[in-house]
Amino acid sequence: MKRLLIVAHAPSPNTRRLREAAERGARHPDIEAIEVVVMPPLEAGPDDVRACDAILLGTPENLGYMSGALKDFFDRSYYAVLDDTRGLPCALFIRAGHDGTGTRRAVEGIVTGLGWKWAQAPLTLHGEWQDAFEAQVEELGMAMAAGLEAGVL
Known part of the structure; x- marks a missing residue:
């Protein structure tokens, strides 16, 4: 069975909703082998x-940058996985109060x-909160899991 890892910083109720949406999409009932x-x-x-x-x-935009927690994840992992994970399919969602450019x-x-490969362009959810953000992140989670199950990622 293939494994999809979702690493998302969710310090607020809305970012938790996004992390939950990503998981909900990835666990779609039609996707069984992930x-x-x-x-x-x-x-x-x-x-x-x-x-x-x-x-x-997944990360919120903090002062025009990724969250400190996601940066810490990269700091602890970067050199340890550098030679082992080239070509790893990845995707990103950003909850940006502004434009998310610096974070992206x-x-x-x-x-x-x-050396990871983008499964799709980063998804930036910017401006005031919109309930539609959840559907977009859920779709991203589903696409990642379905692509992994189908062997296209």
Whole structure:
């Protein structure tokens, strides 16, 4: 069975809703052969990354950058997984109060250095909260899991 790892920082009720939406999508009843593991960034580490077949990252925009928790995850994992995870399919959702550009650029730089491959372009949910954000993240989680199950990721 293939494993999808969801590493999402969710410090607020709305970001928790997004993390839950990603998990809900990944666990869609039509997707059967995927193990979904959801972890906060401060608990996830190199062994979790090496054990997965794809990774979905989630972060709020904090001062124009990714959350400190997601940065900590990368700091602890980067060199430990650098040679083992090249080509790992990944995706990202950003809950941005502004435009999310700095956050996106920062994560893209790290992903490029790791040699991971984007399953799709990062999803930036910017501006005032919209309930539609949940559906978008749920669809992203479902697409990641379905693509992994179908062998296209």
